[in-house]
């Protein structure tokens with residue numbers, strides 16, 4: 001089955017988890033684009049959205065959905081976002097689209113994190129997808145050397161600048177056996193803005209588009 005159909009299926013299934021009012025947290029990526037399009041069909045039901053990227057903000061506004069500054073929104077009931085990988089504990093790798101910092105901020109500021117993806121994103125061990133790490137540009141080489149010490153092979157994402165004006169190192173060759181610990185270790189490196197492991201704040205619900213329809217995994 002076409003991957004886009006599975007992404008759209010997961011995105012539309014997420015509508016059932018939305019509150020009946022307030023502000024909705026919205027992530028970034030091709031799966032989230034399907035979610036934003038679906039959100040437009042119920043836009044009278046909520047006040048607006050707090051967005052994790054300029055790209056998502058533009059798409060939301062194009063649908064006539066108000067984009068609200070997170071500082072003005074308070075705690076959000078629900079955040080919906082995609083992922084590059086998830087394990088069965090709903091610990092994620094995110095940042096393939098480079099929006100990991102704002103995504104982590106909105107996830108932290110939300111009561112419930114609903115992750116939407118096609119079934120190919122479910123893995124046993126995180127790390128097959130190169131781990132994105134957002135870095136302050138002047139710290140790039142130092143951080144890369146520290147990441148090599150942790151067993152990775154960092155590669156600069158050429159020609160890419162984040163919405164925050166920083167750069168991304170994509171770290172290859174990792175097999176992340178203890179995601180929460182590894183997240184904290186990378187966070188300790190001076191110059192790292194955000195590491196794309198979402199393990200200390202995992203998703204609460206994972207909706208996977210599949211040939212059999214949406215499969216839902218929830219944390220106990």
Ligand code: 5RP
Nearest residue numbers: 029030031082095096097099
């Ligand atoms: C962006 C992200 C995305 O959620 C992740 O890359 C998944 O993208 P897609 O839905 O296009 O597969 O973390 O920074």
